[in-house]
């Protein structure tokens with residue numbers, strides 16, 4: 001059996017994941033049956049190990065209790081690695097992501113399709129598709145006020161108490177996220193009953209109140225509807241109502257408006273902003289749309305090929321973008337009153353996550369390459385207390401008094 005591949009083959013590293021080594025086989029594009037078998041064997045071994053660790057029962061709280069680096073943050077991603085053990089090799093979907101979400105702030109995460117935005121947020125919810133998907137390294141510290149937990153070490157049973165209650169997620173496509181065979185009311189009630197221990201009548205009253213809060217005109221009627229009886233905008237509002245029903249500290253909104261037309265999009269964004277202030281929570285907003293980020297976010301994290309390549313305040317990223325990829329993203333966005341024949345597009349493609357190079361992942365597409373770019377992957381340069389960039393062009397421009405946001 002032949003699979004498409006690059007000119008590498010697999011061996012195992014200390015973390016149990018497959019690491020690519022140059023292949024001695026002649027064919028540079030396909031896996032031989034032997035190589036496929038080796039990958040399958042080593043994947044099975046690694047997945048078994050990670051799943052075994054997850055199944056450990058009666059884990060003491062001290063194992064997953066941790067200390068926040070900054071008490072003003074609600075979440076701190078610290079060198080997070082989430083890999084998928086696929087038939088073609090190990091896909092490094094998230095490969096060392098570090099950033100934090102301050103309390104009460106909206107952090108926008110942007111980047112090209114496939115750069116690991118959703119996998120980062122799913123890692124925070126412990127919802128990465130197992131057994132293929134596994135968090136293989138790093139930590140995610142979540143601040144509960146009186147204590148903090150490292151989500152990567154939390155047992156499933158404890159995570160279930162936090163998921164939905166403390167951290168809620170609004171998914172990209174409401175039709176596939178709502179269960180088509182249950183009424184809307186049942187689906188909101190379920191969340192409230194699970195996390196609050198109230199009676200069915202109280203849950204129903206709270207569900208109707210939430211539907212009203214998200215701007216649904218006839219909440220009692222919608223409570224009895226099935227998802228297919230609602231419009232796309234209404235379904236997305238229902239998703240938001242479910243997400244907010246237990247007053248979460250953090251809302252993850254993964255492209256919450258992509259499936260909606262622009263007028264509904266504006267309404268949903270207004271609603272999110274309004275509700276964030278009401279519950280005094282934080283938002284992790286994932287989107288392709290720089291316009292949405294400019295309107296909503298306080299901080300921006302730019303991801304490329306599984307890594308953060310630039311992060312800063314919205315002002316810094318929009319008025320002083322530094323990384324050639326961020327600059328390219330800005331140039332490719334249409335601007336009112338700026339007339340151009342064609343919008344800019346960044347040439348080339350994101351490298352294959354199964355076979356990442358050792359040097360800067362953006363090098364093949366970068367028009368500002370310098371000699372140093374052939375060397376190892378560029379480390380972060382802190383250009384201001386809140387702005388950092390991973391690019392050789394800014395070496396020597398470190399902010400001397402800066403304090404890293406990581």
Ligand SMILES: Nc1ncnc2c1ncn2[C@@H]1O[C@H](COP(=O)(O)OP(=O)(O)OP(=O)(O)O)[C@@H](O)[C@H]1O
Nearest residue numbers: 084091093112113114115116117118119120129353
């Ligand atoms: N279940 C899975 N099995 C294998 N690989 C996966 C799986 N889910 C995601 N990936 C891989 O992880 C990488 C990151 O995917 P992710 O969904 O995080 O991208 P994204 O940045 O959210 O993209 P988009 O903007 O299109 O939603 C991609 O290369 C994708 O192919």
Ligand code: SF4
Nearest residue numbers: 360363366373391392
């Ligand atoms: S490190 Fe070099 S190749 Fe990478 S983005 Fe900067 S200039 Fe371009």
Ligand SMILES: [Mg+2]
Nearest residue numbers: 117118119254
């Ligand atoms: Mg996504």
